Amino acid sequence: MDIPLATPLLLALLLCSLSFVHGAMDSCYDDDEGVPSRCMPKFENAAFNRTIIASNVCGSPPEDYCMQTSSTRSCHHCSVSDMGLSHNASLLTDFHTDEEPTWWQSQSMFYRVQHPNSVNLTLRLGKAFEITYVRLKFYTSRPESFAIYKRTNQDGPWVPYQYYSASCSKTYGKNAKGYIRPGDDERMALCTDEFSDISPLTGGNVAFSTLEGRPSAYNFDQSAVLQEWVTATDLLISLDRLNTFGDEFFKDAKVLRSYFYAISDFSVGARCKCNGHGSECVLDEQGALVCDCQHHTAGVDCQKCHPFYQDRPWARATGDSANQCMKCNCSGRADACVFDAEQYRSTGSGGRCVDCRDHTDGPHCERCKENHYRRSPQDLCRPCDCNTIGSVSLQCGAEGMCTCRPSVTGEKCDTCQPGFHSLSPGGCRSCDCETRGSVGICSTLDGGCHCKDSVEGQACDRWCKPGSFNLQENNPAGCTSCFCFGHSLACRSSNDHAAVNITSDFLEGIQPIMIILKVLTSKFLGNHLLSYGQLLSLTFTAEAQCLLPHSVTVLLEGSGITLSADLSPQPGLVHQPGLAPQHTFTLSINDLQTLSPDTSQLSGVTLASAAHSSSPVTSSTPPAPWVEVCTCPPGFGGQFCELCAPGYTREVPNRGPLSPCVPCTCHQHGPCHPETGVCKCADFTTGPTCERCLDGYYGNALIGTTNDCQTCPCPDRTSCAQIMEIGDVVCTNCPSGQRGTRCELCEDGFHGDPLGRSGLVRQCERCDCNGNVDPNALGVCDHMTGRCFKCLGHTEGDHCQRCRRGYYGDAMDRTMAGKCKPCDCSPAGTSGLLEDCDPQTGSCQCLSHVTGRDCGQCSVGFFNLQPGVGCERCNCNPIGSSSAGCHPITGQCVCQPGLEGRLCSTCRMGFFGFSSRGCRACNCDPMGSRSMQCHTNGTCPCRQGFVGYKCDQCELNYFHNRATHQCEECPICYGLVKEEVRVCACLRKAVSLSIFFSVSVYLLFCQNPYPLVLSVHMLILAEVVCVFFSSKQFVYLGKTAVISTALAIQRKPGSGLLRAHKMTLLYLPVSFSHLFLSTMQSLFLTSLHLSLSYLTSFFSFLHTFLPWGEILLLQYVPFVHVRFKNNNCKIPYCVVCGVIVALTVI
Structure with missing residues (x-):
């Protein structure tokens, strides 16, 4: 934004737009009384420092642009990479002044920025704002056409806000007009040409007021249309056509660079939209802008009520009313409510509570839910829980009592009345139980009768449960459990037994009271299965003046079991008979041996029993239904399953009928005793269960056929066994030394033919292996021939009687020392195979000049034993x-x-x-000798300055320094004459040898005199150079140079002709001609002035002689570089004085 806000038009628009907000309010409640009132966030420039998204920015790529004024153009540079030259979109909403403006700038028309190509500027506010004005200040001339768009949510469509164009109809299809008539759609965007002139060329303002020209602007609080019209979350400025002078037609680059969009300020006067329920907007936890809502409202724009404040519809706050959200009345029994418009119209309270607690219901949780009750308004509602089937209605009375159907009772109508059962919509049904099998009344739930323990059925009418029989009304259990000695649960009453009583009286006289024990007569003893479940009646008598004993006990003994029953009467003279525990007698009635009441006042005994009747039972002979007929499982027999069926025996022998029966285990080879289980075996079987064959027989006795066991096919009918997997019969008791399935083989370590299968019968005899086999090993010899297989001790032979190859000694020696030992012939000294040695002595076959038993040593005068070669002669020097x-x-x-x-x-x-x-x-002097090794004549090599046979004397012109123990040179004056004499001698010797060598080369290898002439030239050259260096400079060079010489021998291709040449000029791999030429030029510059003919001759020699053939021998010494004193040219030393050195060395 820029300072100051300039135009009178803008001030007028601001005053007009402020008319509907009545100023910002700091508090949403009256400070004195706390009454809710309308509150709004402060009015602000909503675009300040916000990010603008521009679809086009200059400087990418960097470009030049020109500013148009009334008379001149000034050109500048735009680049996004240079902050000082950048004009990005952040400069639209920054802080600046008119004196130091900043601006956003698009690319110029040079980059095709012109209609129909638009440039868009997008401002995202982050949430809904109520827009008062939008102001743009252009740094260049205002556009010929541009438009302002808005949208009310971030993903919604763009809605036109205002058009500015000098060609409204052509560009936007709109007629230019500046107002809306009453009755028109006040959300219609207008188009005006008022701000579309090209002048001013800079600093032109465009201000758009959202309510200007809208008829309902002065009744804004009641106009939902205008409230929506001023609401926006995003703004879009679409720059559609540049204003030009028309000179762009000629496409002049400088002209095109002068037309572009540039805006220095983008301001939006607005309030954060909170619908009058918030005085400020804040950032939430996610960093988004939201209203700080009051008046119990919620939402980003305070556009809804809190969940529990739904008693009236949400409304925008006005100057007359805060329209705060009202709390729902849920009687403290709900935490949530919803607005119900119909309820609000009818009652004035629209809050309908949801999820009422404590079983309450109603718009305000003011009553109990259906089928609930409470005794007073202060009590909690409780569920009626009326039974849906037994109740006439599910709603109970104030005390919780339900209204029941007929024959139904209970507070909740959930129980049948006594004598009824099976509650249903029609009421309860009366019980219908079998009197013999039931006790008491039926179940009120399902009508199920309470059956006696051994009776079943809904009405206890399905007779006895499995495992019982004889339904009787006087039986407390209803039915009697099947006895069947515990072997079966299936039985029925017998139809061919009649009831009888076994009685006995003792009326002969009252026995004295001293008699304590009385044993009943034999008719009460023995097997009384026919009295199972019946009464044993004991009658006691006493004198009038005597009382019955206080304790009466009856003992029953049988089958090793003793049972007792306490029949003690109650005090008094009259005693009602009682029943002893029934199970007391059940276990022993099969074999009752003793029935002993312990009183002397017994006068009579009666035991109900039964007798078998061949005729049908009649009324005169009442039936005995307590007698059972058992259905026995397999293995059992008899009326009471007291016997074992044929082929079965007791699981535990001799334990009587109570012991289970199991199948006989005789494997079909004979019967077994039904009580003891002992088998009577046949078919050549034996064993407690006939499970094996008799000795001398074989087979599987467990199969169960008569042919299970067969006679063993063994000598003398000895025992055998059969391998069941393969069926083969194997003898198990062969004679000593024999083996095999039929004893047909000799045992391991024996040989013979006991059955004569290969000829004559030969008894098995032990194999003779001379003690050279392991007696515990298997397969040591052939069981037919006796030939030994597994000879030990390095022996071999049919009887292990000799040493194996590679061993020597006595194989039949019984001691280990005399046994076979390895030859151990030396691999290096043996001439034959290593295994070949004398079988008695062990001597090996040796190579020449090799000795020793194992050929492991060289003979005297020989050494270095080598395999396959032998030893070589020592060849010691006979003198040394x-x-x-x-x-x-x-x-x-x-x-x-x-x-x-x-x-x-x-x-x-x-x-x-x-x-x-x-x-x-040698005895060389250590101080004067270079080495302690002398020559073959005994002379020692001396150090410099030392002479003598042992290097123990100083040389001429040297003296002995006692301090250093060295021979030091005398002053130089003593050596001048000596040096001159030595140099001249060397030169003379060198010249003579060089001439000799050149002549020799010519005579041996050359076919014309040309090489001889060249050799003479070299000699002359050597003399000249020697004269040149016969000065102090030669002495200096001679001390530092490296001797260099070379010899080459060549062979002419296709012939055996050889040529040799001694060279002092050689540098590989540089060409000889070039190297020598550069060197001769250096010599010429040093004023030697050698003859050009010598240079040409030697140059021609190098080009004609050296390429002639391949080099067979090349011998040379490298060179070093030195400098001439008179110039600074580097030359190889071997070129300058190499000839001299070579001549002197030769």
Whole structure:
């Protein structure tokens, strides 16, 4: 934004737009009374420092632009990479002044920025604002056409706000007009040409007021249309056509660069929209802008009520009313409510509570829910819980009592009345139970009768449960459990037994009271299965003046079990008979041995029983239904399952009918006893269960056929066994030394043919292996021939009687020391196979000059045993060695004193004079000798300045320095004459040798005199150079140079002709001609002035002679570089004085 805000028009628009807001309010409640009132956020420039998104910015790529004034154009540069030259969109909303403006700028018309290509500027406010005005200040001339758009949500469509164009109809299809008539759509965007002139060229303002020209602007609080019209979340400025002078037609680049969009300020006067329910906008936890809502409102724009403040519809606050949201009345029994418009119209309270607690209902949770009740308004509502089937209605009375159907009772009508059952919509049904099998009344739930323990059925009418029989009304259990000795649960009543009583009286007289024990007569003892479940009646008598005993006990004994029953009467003379526990007698009635009441006042005994009747039972002979007929499982027999069926026996022998029956385990080879289970075996079987064959027989007795066991096919009918997997019969008790399935083979370690299958019968005999086999090993010999297989101790043979190849000794020796030992022939010294040695002595076959039993040593005078070769001769020097023998491995001879070397043919270091007596010591002087080793004549190599046979004297012109123990040179004056004489001598010798060598080369290899002439030229050149260096400079060079010479021998291709040439000019791999030419030029510059003919001749020699053939021999010494004193040219030393040095060396 810029300062100041300039135009009178803008001030007028602001005053007009402020008319509908009545100023900003700081508080949403009256400070004195706390009454809610309308409040609004402060009015602000909503665009300040906000990010503007521009679709086009100059400077990318960098460009020039020109500013138009009334008379001149000034051109400048725009670049996004230079902040000082950048005009990005952030400069639209920054802080600046008119004196130092900043502006956003688009690319120029040079880059095709012109209609129909638009440039867009987008401002995103982040939430809804109420827009008062939009103001643009242009840095260049205002556009010929541009438009302002808005949208009310971030994803909504763009809605036109205002058009500015000098060609409204052509550009936007709108007629230029500046107002809206009453009755028109006040949300219509207008188009005006008022701000579309090209002047001013800079600083032109455009201000758009959102309410200007809108008829309802002065009644804004009641106009929902205008409230929506001023609301915007985003603004878009679309710059559609530039204003020009028309000179762009000529496409002049400088003209095109002068037309572009540039805006220095983009301001938006607005308030954060909170609908009058918030005085400020803040950032939420996600960083989004939202209203700080009051008046119990909520939402980003305070556009709705809080969830529990829904008693009237939400409304925007006005100057007359805050329209705050009202709290719902839910009687404290709900935490949420919703607005109900119909309820609000009818009652004036629109808050309908949801999820009422405590079983309440109604718009305000003011009543109990249906089918609930409470005794007073203060009490909690409770559910009626009326039974849906037994109740006439699910709603109960104030006390919670339900209205029941007929024959239904209970507070909740959920129970049938006594004698009724099965509650249903029609009421309850009456009970219908079988009297013999039930006790009491039926279940009120399902009508199920309460059956006796052993009776079943809905009405206890399905007779006895499985495992019982004989339904009787006087039986407390209803039915009697099947006895069947515990082997079956299936039984029924017998139809061919009649009821009888076993009685006995003792009326002969009252027995004295002293008699304590009385044993009943034998008719009460024994098997009483026919009295199972019946009463044993005991009658006691006493005198009038006597009382019955206080304790009466009856004992029953049988089958090793004793049971007792306490029949003690109650005090008094009259005693009603009682029943002893029924199970007391059940276990032993099969074999009752003793029935003993312990009183002497017993007068009669009666036991109900039954007798078998062949005729049908009649009324005169009442039936005995308590007698059972059992349905026995397999393995059992008899009326009471008291017997084992044929083929079965007791699981536990001799335990009587109570023991289970199991199948006989005789494997079909005989019967078994039904009580003991003992088998009577047949079919050549034996064992407690006939499970195996008799001895001498084989087979599987467990199969169960008569042919299970067969006679063993073994000698003398000895025992055998059958391998069941393959069916083969194997004898298990063969005679000693024999084996096999039929004893047809000899045992391991034996041989023979006991059955004569290969000829004559031969008894098995032990194999003879001379003790050279492991007696515990298997398969040591052939069971037919006795030939030994597994000879030990390196022996072999049919009886392990000789040593194996590669061993020697006595295989039949019984001691280990005499047994076979390995030959161990040396691989290096043996001429034949390593296994070939004398079987008695063990001597190996040796190579030449090899000795020893194992051929592991060289003979005397030989050494270095080599495989396949033998030993080589020592060859000791007969003069230098003291004996003919040498070390057997290294071959070192025994040397005379002072000698060394393997052959003793060399004097040791520091010795000389090889002879039969050895070598003599050199005894060189350590100070004067370069080495302690002397020459073959005994002279020592001397250091500089030392002479003499042992280098123990100083040289001529040298003296002995006692301090250093060295021979030092005398002053130089003593050596001048000597040096001159030595140099001249060397030159004379060099010249003579060079001439001799050149002539020799010509005579041996050359076919014309040309090389001889060249050699003479070289000689002359050498003399000239020698004269040149016969000065102090030659002495200097001679001390630092490296001797360099070369010899080349060539062969002419296709022939055996050889040529040789001695060269002092050689540098590989540089060409000889070029190297020598550069060197000769250096010599010429040093004023030697050599003859051009010499240079040409030697140059031609190098080009004609050296390429003639391949080089067979090349010998040279490298060179070093030195400098001439008279110039700074580097030349190889071998070129300058190499000839001289070579001549002197030769």
